[in-house]
Amino acid sequence: MDPVATALTKPPAVLAAGTSLFLDFDGTLVEIAESPDAVAVDARLRALMICLAEAFEGRMAIVTGRASADIRALFDGIPIAIAGSHGVELCWSDGRIETPERMAVLDHALDRMVALRLRFPGLLIEDKPFGVALHYRQAPEAEPEARAVAEELAQSCGLALQPGKMVFELRAPGAGKGGALRTLLADASMAGTTPIFLGDDVTDESAFAAARELGGFGILIGPPRPTAALYGLPGVSHALDWLEDACGRMA
Incomplete structure (x- = not known):
C-alpha cells in the first residue's frame, strides 16, 4: 500500500x-x-x-x-x-x-566527509560503529554537495544511503x-x-x-x-x- x-x-x-x-x-x-x-x-x-x-x-x-x-x-x-x-x-x-564486523569502507567514507567539512565547517560528522552520518543542520547551504558525496559513496563503496532529518547516513546494506x-x-x-x-x-x-x-x-x-x-x-x-x-x- x-x-x-x-x-x-x-x-x-x-x-x-x-x-x-x-x-x-x-x-x-x-x-x-x-x-x-x-x-x-x-x-x-x-x-x-x-x-x-x-x-x-x-x-x-x-x-x-x-x-x-x-x-x-x-x-x-x-x-x-x-x-x-x-x-x-x-x-x-x-x-x-x-x-x-565493521565494514572497512566506512573509514574511506569518513575521510571523504572530513574533506567536505573543510569547505563547510558547520557540517557535523557522526562516526558510528556501523555507519557514518553527515549532519547539515548547522550548514543547510551544504545540503546539495552533502547529498552528492553521500550518493557517490553509497554507489562506489556498496553502502546503504539513509537520508533523515537534515542528515545523510551511510551504513552497512541489508x-x-x-x-x-x-x-x-x-x-x-x-x-x-x-x-x-x-x-x-x-x-x-x-x-x-x-x-x-x-x-x-x-x-x-x-x-x-x-x-x-x-x-x-x-x-x-x-x-x-x-x-x-x-x-x-x-x-
Whole structure:
C-alpha cells in the first residue's frame, strides 16, 4: 500500500493485551538537538521508561539510528532491548548481543566527509560503529554537495544511503528498522504479540510498514506527511503524554 498524505487520528488510549512496543529515540522520545551528544534523558523520560519496561515485561525495544552503546548509557540500568545503527546491532534485554564486523569502507567514507567539512565547517560528522552520518543542520547551504558525496559513496563503496532529518547516513546494506522489528518480534520474548511502533522520520517508514503487515500499527510523531503509519501525534511531548497514559492504564 502506498503511503497517503493525510491527517492522522490519535491512537487508541487503551492497548490490547499481547502487544509489543517499539520506539524510535530522536524526534520521538526526545526533541532533535543541534548535535547528537547534546541530548539528555530527564527524570520524566527515565521514569516513563521504567514504567514501560515493567508494564510490557520485556516486550519493548528502542529501534534507533544511534549506536546501541549510546542508548544503553542514556538508559543505564533499565532492562530494554535495543536495535541500534538502524537495526545492524541487536542487544536483547537479557544481555544477548548480535553485531557484525565493521565494514572497512566506512573509514574511506569518513575521510571523504572530513574533506567536505573543510569547505563547510558547520557540517557535523557522526562516526558510528556501523555507519557514518553527515549532519547539515548547522550548514543547510551544504545540503546539495552533502547529498552528492553521500550518493557517490553509497554507489562506489556498496553502502546503504539513509537520508533523515537534515542528515545523510551511510551504513552497512541489508539492515533497516523494519527488518529489526521483524527480528525482535520473532524472538521468544515477543513472539506472537502485536507490534506498535512510534517514530518520526522517513527512516521509520519501513518499521511502520512492518508493524502494519504483522497485524499492528505505526504512530507518526510530528506533522502529517505521506506515511505507512495508521495514527499520529503532533510532537514529542504528545508522544510522552500518550505513553504515560497507556502505561498507567496497563498498570
